[in-house]
Amino acid sequence: MTDQDALLVKDVMRRTADGLGPLPDLVPQAVARGRRRRARTRLALTASAFGAVTLGVLGAAALSGGGSGPSPASGTGVAAAPAPYRTPVHVEPSPGEAEEGGLSGLPAGERQRLEDFQQRAAVALDDALPDTVGTIHPVDSTVARYQGEADGNVFTVHFTVRPADGAAPGECRNVPQKRMTCVKAELTGGVEAQLRRAAVNSLDTESTSIFFEFGNSTVLIDVSPDEEKGVSAPVTVQQLLDGVRGSGLLDVVRYADEHPVLEKQVSVQGG
Structure with a gap:
């Protein structure tokens, strides 16, 4: 190809490209x-x-193989508690009050198992409850009690999973004069729950609770008011239902059902 031919080819290519848009x-x-x-x-x-x-x-x-005894592998029967660690709070019991699920006097391995359970339960409760209840911490004396604090208000959270005693759940009914309402709702997989909003010790302060049967256990989650401040539990029954459904709390319940953390009682709370 001569130099003139090469220039002609370049000119044709240039004029053809001029008709196209710019490359992206x-x-x-x-x-x-x-x-x-x-x-x-x-x-x-x-x-x-x-x-x-x-x-x-x-x-x-x-x-861990069932039962409430410690696991041979971990020595506690439950895996290491998740971070962040929830520092237990101390609540002085009322005079004459008998706390269930007490931690004092237990063998070291069993106490460690229950303290690890408390940590997992606190994290799951924190996930299930709205921020208005505050960050959930276990109470240092019992596996059944937790506490949240928000805006200077302190809310007690009772969380109990105990072997069922065979008694039928109490009737779900509304009692207007006691400012108590009760509704039933399906929690998961056919598990029916009772949810209550009720006055506690005064018509000015209300608690919110959910009660249901799971496996061979009865389960109660109750958020109590700050009675000293006159502030009701800052969670609705719908929030509590949605929170239990959408969090990992039922995994904690399943563990406590298979590896009991409380003894069977004759009367069932929440019924």
Whole structure:
């Protein structure tokens, strides 16, 4: 090809290209795709890690083999408590009050198992309850009692999972003169719950609670008012129902059903 022919070809190519739009800038799109790919990769790795941790926790519970005794592998019968650690709070019992689920006097291994259970329960309750109840901490003297504090108000949370005694649940009814309302709702997998909003010691302060049967146990979660401040429990029955449904609290209930943390009682609270 002569120099003149080469110039002619270049001129034809230039005039053809002039009729086309400018080439798109592919760099921003490539960067964006790269960022999305890295984000998906991080998400997948996080999900995988979470799945591995969950399987480890469930495996540890399964290996504990039932009953309330300690696991040979861990010495506590429940996997290590999740971070962050919830420092237990001390609540002086009322004169003559008999606390169920007391931790004092227990063998070291059993006490450690129940304290680990408290940590898991506190985190799950924190997830299930609205922020208005405050960060949930276990009470240092009993496995059945927890506490939240928000805006200077202190709310006691009773969380009990105890072996069922065979008694039928109490009637779910409304008592207007006592400012008590009760509704029934399906919690999960055919489990029916009773949810109550009721006055406590005064018509000015109300508690919110949920009661249901799970496996071979009866379960009660009750958020009490701050009676000293005259502030009712800052959670509705719908919030409590949605919270229990959508959190990991039922996994904690399942563990306590298979590895009891409370003794059977003759009378069932919440019925």
